[in-house]
Amino acid sequence: MRKLLLLFALIFPLGVYSQVTVTSANGQNVEELLNEHFLGGGVVISNARFNGQAVINSNAIGTFTNADTTAPNVGSPAGIVMVTGDCMDASAGQSLGTVSTNASPASDGDGVSPALALTLRGQGNTQAMNDVAVLQFDFIPSGEYVSFKYVFASEEYPSFVCSSYNDIFGFFISGPYDENGNPVDVGHTPYQFRNIAVIPGSTDPVSINTVNGGNSYGSASPCILTNTQYFRTNTNNNCKMNGYTIELETEEVFVVPCYKYKLELAICDVFDHIYNSAVFLSANSFRVDELSLSRPEPGIEGGETDDFVKGCDHYDVTMTINRPANENETHNLEFAGDAVEGIDYRLTDLNGNPVGQTLNFVEGESSATVRIEFLSSPDDVEGERKTLLVITEYVNDCAKRDTVTLNMVAPAPFTHTLYRQMEDNTMELDGQVVYCNDVLPVNETLIMDAQGGVGDVTYEWSYGGSTTGTNTFVVDNPMEVFVEATDACGRKLYDTVEFKINTATTTASVDRAYICEGDIVTLSCPEAVEYVWTSTPEDSLLATNNNVREPQAQPKQNTTYTVEITDEFTCKATASVSVNVVPSLKAELFLTPTRTTTTNTTVRFEDRTVGSFSREWDFGDGNTSEALSGYNVYPTGDTGTYEVRLIAYNQADCPDTAYGIVQIVPEFAIWLPKAFTPGSDDVNATFGPSFSIEKEYELVIYSRNGGKIFQSTPEVKRWDGKYEGGDYVPNGVYIYDLMYRDGENRLQRKTGTITVILDKQE
Missing domain, CATH: 2.60.40.10 (Immunoglobulins)
Structure with missing residues (x-):
């Protein structure tokens, strides 16, 4: 029997410290227990056994929770606990003076854990193995390194540090094997019961003699008192163990993905059944790297269906790795489906900046997020659904690749029609309403009918205060009313109605304000919608065409014409023009x-x-x-x-x-000389008239006694001073009688005398 060292038997109150709570796993399926409370991803287990049983039939194993992991408490927050006795010995309670319980049913002997027995006997220790607790399973990793976290605790602290009576534990890996359990050569030295529960940075196994408070109570070897940084003394009854390691991580050992390995986690009492020990296996810590993706909750992002709305929604995909990230660690996303990047979606950070498919992890963090914005496209067909598959990066053939399916749908176009409420119906508006100034003020009702909105549509009017699609207000001055409609997607519609106050104007004109009796005139006025012409006094011609813009009129006297127009806004105006009928005249x-x-x-x-x-x-x-x-x-x-x-x-x-x-x-003149010299050589040798205008004439010469001496002919017009017989007349005075036509061709007669002066006689 191991000597009992009874130090004291005081019972300490539990106080208000955080406590380890243990729940027995007796009756549970071992594989389910491991999957729920130990595995952290990246491994697939099989052939799970506790003390050789697929369904637990023992009080030595359970699950635990621990709300406070700060010193001096147990450093693991939750997981599976194995005890060399009853698992409840690992729960909160008095740590000193505790009487250990035994495992039930008994699990003694080397055959319960061959790996642990081989280790103990390899140390030259021949003492009995009692209350053996061993958890065994096969696993296939999807990554290249495996490890897990744990806490070793014992009631043998501190009294048996460096003694030969220590309980023993170990975590033993073997492999690789093929799917049938046969060893395979994969290029590295296979493991055979390799203990990975070693002190960080060394090959020394974790035990009471290697991790402790630094004080020795025996002479066994090895005895290492320098690893106190890995040890905690239980000072507040967080559990019933006197001391325990901090939360340690096993050696990270290389494994070949897709091949089978065996893991054997074992602990036992040595020599007797008292001073129990325990190992706390931290939840979700046995893992290789595994990536997972967040998933949208149905109906939240996409409205009434699970679809995301293009041009409206986004989804923040979070990639999580099952450990804290290393410095500068990155992982990639892959995308598939019929959605096209840049047309149907784009990737951004949470601030909207474009990013690629590589996610950058912050050191120490376990997740990174990329935003997928679902884009609308001019080529979208209303109701058309497209699918985007978001997939974690490829690692190897057996590594799990998480996939998230995101469906997106093209919404109906967000459109609207703006109506004006009339007395008995509605009228679509084109941007403005015009009132005649003589009808103000008026009550006006506008209706904005938004179609194709996603979810509820909200309205905001600049005037009137309505928050619905219908808005009633008073118009008494020119004004503009703005309305904005917003759907649940954030899409916005805008419209504006301008209310104008109109005063109709017109003028009347006529193509001629003064006319002759019987004339027809054309009246005119500026373009309008309707025309009514009248006249004072009545004009019968006007009455036949008085509803046109340019009628014809035929006033019989001075008349005033008046036109009343109706403009495009149904406002009216009048104008007049007068026409004067002027009497005829006689030109003189x-x-x-x-x-x-x-x-x-x-x-x-x-x-x-x-x-x-x-x-x-x-x-x-x-x-x-x-x-x-x-x-x-x-x-x-x-x-x-x-x-x-x-x-x-x-x-x-x-x-x-x-x-x-x-x-x-013509200006007419005649010249007759007073005398001439017949027979001379000068120009005055003959006698006859000279005219300013050539004229026909008849010249007769008489002697002083009245005898006719010469009469002109068409051939001989001038007198040469001779008798008709041919002799010159004597010098002297003779009488002429001249008949001629003047410049106006009137017949004239002229008589007178001519003196003959002869130069020589014949």
Whole structure:
């Protein structure tokens, strides 16, 4: 029997310290227990046994929780606990003076844990193995390294440090094996009961003699007193064990993915059944690296269905690794499905900045997030659903790849129609409403009908205060009313209605304000919607076309015409115009002189028409004038007869015409010498008239006693001073009688005397 060292038997109150709570796992399936309370991902287990049983039939194993892991408490928060006796010995209670319980059913002997027995016997220890607790299972890793966290605790602390009576435990790995359990050569030295419960940074196994409070109570070897940083003394009855290691992590050992390995976790009392020990296996700590993705909760992001709405929703995908991240650690996402990046979705950080498919983990953190924004596209078809598969990166063929399926749907276009509520119906608006100024103020109701919105649509009006699609308010001045509609997707619609106050205006005009009797005029006004023309006094022609913009009228006397228009806003206005009927006139002109010569061609003209308002003169020589009176100069040197025309107009431009004649005659002259010298050589050798204009004439010469001496003929026109017989007449005075036509071709007669002075006689 091991000597009992009874130090004291005081019972300490539990106080208010955090306590380890243990629940027996008796009757549970071992594999389920491991999956729920020990595995952390990346491994698949099989053939799980506790003390050789697939279903637990022992009080030596249970689960635990521990709310406070700070010193001096147990450092593991939850998991599986194995005890060399009853698992409840690991729960909260008095740590000193505790009487240990035995395992039930008994589990003694080397055969319960061959690996632990091999270790104990390898140390030269031949003492009995009692209350053996061994957890065994096969596992296939998806990564290259495995480890887990644990706490070793014992009632043998501190009295048996460095003694030969220590309880023993170990975590033993063996493998690799193929799927049938046969050893395989995969390029590294296979493991055979390799103990991975070693002190960090060394190959020394964790035990009471290697991890303790630094005080020795025996002479056994090895005896290591320098690992106190890994040890805690139980000072507050957090559990019934006197001392325990901090939460340690096993050696991280290399494994080949996709091959089977065996793990044997064992602890036992040595020599006797008292001073129990325990190992706390930290929950979810047995793992290799495994990535997982967050999943959206149905109906939250996408509204009434599980679909995300394109152009509206986003989803923040969080990738989680089952350990704290290392420095500069990154992992990639892969995407599949019929959704196209850049068209149907894009990747951003949580601030909206574009990112790629690589997630950067912060050292010490276990998750990183990327935002998937679902994009709308002009090519979207309403209701069309697309699928995006988000997949963790490929590691190896047996590594689990988590996949999240995200469905997105193209929403209906978010559109609207703005209506105006009328007395008995509604009317679609085009942006403005116009009121005639004589109807204000009025109550106005606008209705914004939004279609295709996702979820509830909210409205905000700039005037009137309504928060629904219907808004009623008073219009008494020009104003603008704005409305904004927003759906649950954040899509917005905007519209504006401008209320204008209109005063209709118009003018009336006529193509001629003064007309002649019987004339037809055209009335006119600016463009409008409706026209009604009236006249004072009545105009029978107007009555046939008084509903047009430019009617014709035929006043018989001075008449006033009035138009009433209705504009595009149904506002009315009137305007008037007058037409004066002007009496006819009789054109009368005055010319002086009407007959003049080529040397004096200036003729005075005057319009003597009674009531003339304007006129047009045509003087027949190419000259014209509009003057009331004046002078016209005809061409000098030319004779002719010119017809002068006067068109006189009254105030209505009604014309009358008068005509006159102007004659321009030659300036006529005749020369007759007083004497001539027949037979001389000068120009004065014959006698006859000389005209300024060549004219026909008849010349007769008489003697003083009346005898006819010479009469001109067409062949002989001038007298040469001879008798008809051929002799010259004597010097002296003779009588001539000249018949001729003047410049106006009138027959003239001239008589006189001519003196003959002969140079010689024949």
